[in-house]
Amino acid sequence: MRTDHAQKDTTRREIIMTHDISRRHFLKAAAAGALGVAALGLSGCGAAAPAESTANPAPIPDAWDLETDVLIIGGGGTGVAAAVEAAESGARTLVIEKTSIMGGSTIMSGGMMMAAGTHWQQELADCGDDTAEDLYQYYMGCYGEVADPELVKDMAYSSADEIAWAEDCGIQYVTCFAVKDVPGYSQYIKPRIHLPGDGTTGTAGIPGLGWLHVNPIWARAEAAGAEIKLNCPAAGLIVDGNGAVIGAEADDNGTRIMIKANRGVVLATSGFDHNEEMAKALSSSQYVALTSANGSLVGSAVGNTGDGIRMGMAVGAGLAGIGGALNVSLNGNIGRDPTSNLGGPTTGITVNKYGQRFVNEWTQYGYYMRACFSQDGHICYTVTDQNAVDREGGLAMGFSTDDLSAEVASGAVIKADTIAELAQAAGIDAQGLQQTLDTWNADAANGVDQAFGKTEGCNPIETGPFYAARVLTYNLGSLGGLKINLDAQVCRFDGTPIERLFAGGLCTGGWCGTFYPGSGTAVMSTVHWGRKAGRNAAAQQSWS
Ligand SMILES: Cc1cc2nc3c(=O)[nH]c(=O)nc-3n(C[C@H](O)[C@H](O)[C@H](O)COP(=O)(O)OP(=O)(O)OC[C@H]3O[C@@H](n4cnc5c(N)ncnc54)[C@H](O)[C@@H]3O)c2cc1C
Secondary structure, three states, X not given: OOOOHHHHOOOHHHHHHHHHHHHHHHHHHXXXXXXXXXXXXXXXXXXXXXXXXXXXXXXXXOOXXXXXXXXXXXXXXXXXXXXXXXXXXXXXXXXXXXXXXOEHHHHHOOOOEEOOOOHHHHHHHOOOOOOHHHHXXXXXXXXXXXXXXXXXXXXXXXXXXXXXXXXXXXXXXXEEEOOOOOOOOHHHOOOOEEEEOOOXXXXXXXXXXXXXXXXXXXXXXXXXXOEEEOOOOEEEEEEOOOOOEEEEEEEEOOEEEEEEEEEEEEEOOOXXXXXXXXXXXXXXXXXXXXXXXXXXXXXXOOOOOOHHHHHHHHOOOOEEOOOOEEEEEOOOOOOOOHHHOEOOOOOOEEEEOOOOEOOOOOOEHHHHHHHHHOOHHHOEEEEEEHHHHHHHHHHHHOOOOOOOHHHHHHOOOEEEOOHHHHHHHHOOOHHHHHHHHHHHHHHHXXXXXXXXXXXXXXXXXXXXXXXXXXXXXXXXXXXXXXXXXXXXXXXXXXXXXEEEEEEOHHHEEOOOOOEOOOOOHHHHHHHHHHHHHHHHHHOOOOOO
């Protein structure tokens, strides 16, 4: 029996709307935090001209407009985690945030964190033994040669402690679930994705629970004395004669200011999600998601334009882990219970423009999307039949409607009476598609997908009318960024650290490869590297 998908499931539009809602959740706390900056007693005396966002280093000023011990650039997940550690170390801590609200992509996210060896896994998922080593092995299987094994291991082995710290901040978890299969690495997969909840939220609106993660952490930072300035984008770092970072230039609501950082600066500005030029140079999958006119979306915070990466590079930083993107399939994961963490459609198949299958569709979304991106012209379609639509409603194609009439009318879904007509309308090779379906239907009759080992949803596709929908990307940001070491110090390509400069989260790279291994990895990186960055910046001797 068909369920009421329109009511039960999160639609694409709702997902986008939850971004706004979750950001509003944070507004009050952030506005309150902004008031505290006056307590530094140095604000508002800069020149009137707004700073340009060149990312070039600024000259050392004759006079500073603001002074702090630790300056954190970016008020998202990494920024708030860094702020807790810096402020609790006794350092005066100032966060400057480019936009009018805090939280960045983190507050728009599900707030999920991936960790191994927590008590939540036992209580919520009855998961049996799980080890940091298995998480590390899983990560390395996904990342290949691009990642830095030391950084990956450090994050995996600290993951349970970071969850304990989050719990100490007041974050509770309501579900632990596993990524879908990554062929070759199934043995390392366990229910590790910790979904936050406050007893009033279910799993249906996962994108939007990020405030359950960000708010308690920022509350703790504020309680320790951290302060924030909104509408204050950093424009460039300030270095002394030895190349140590001693402050930053920023645009404080239209006024150029120079901020002195006595101990250190933390870059927490996330990736180059919305910067076309950087995406084109550094990540073709980010660039295609950003520029394609086919309905793909970039759903991350609009302030994330690679500023911190460019600021770091301008003072000599190297890059690491470049080349990937955090891509989810609009046709797969979105539109059904998001804990499915799925790549492709439930029952249909995915083919390229030659009509050929190339991946097990019932796999983890990062794995699936990488395979889709590798196809000629990045052109892929999910294909299914009327039986699937009768069974599943619009979800058969990843839409949250009872049937697909609206999507067919809008052109988002192609419907045709025969496979040949479907192929022609979609621009797929008809002969290739028919051959693929012949094989698929024979395998489905035997319940074994001999080509790719798909074990779920092996239903024949043989009852017209037939449906095809282009695989579209829901991009959650770029992957890869500044090169860091185990202390979250920003490093040059040769590995030497840049004095007093720290970074964490998605403006850094090396802890992740070009293929995103699953929900919870990015937010974990903000906590793990953000905390280290804040703590180690605060531990520097004051230079002034
Ligand atoms: C809808 C959605 C759902 C997601 N769900 C999950 C999930 O459940 N689990 C998971 O692990 N990952 C998830 N992700 C990915 C994850 O949320 C992000 O990759 C991660 O939170 C980014 O954290 P960050 O601290 O690096 O950056 P952000 O949290 O984005 O913060 C960066 C901040 O820096 C600010 N900034 C940028 N430039 C400047 C500047 N020049 N000066 C001052 N400030 C600046 C930005 O405005 C922004 O506020 C999701 C992403 C999205 C979009």
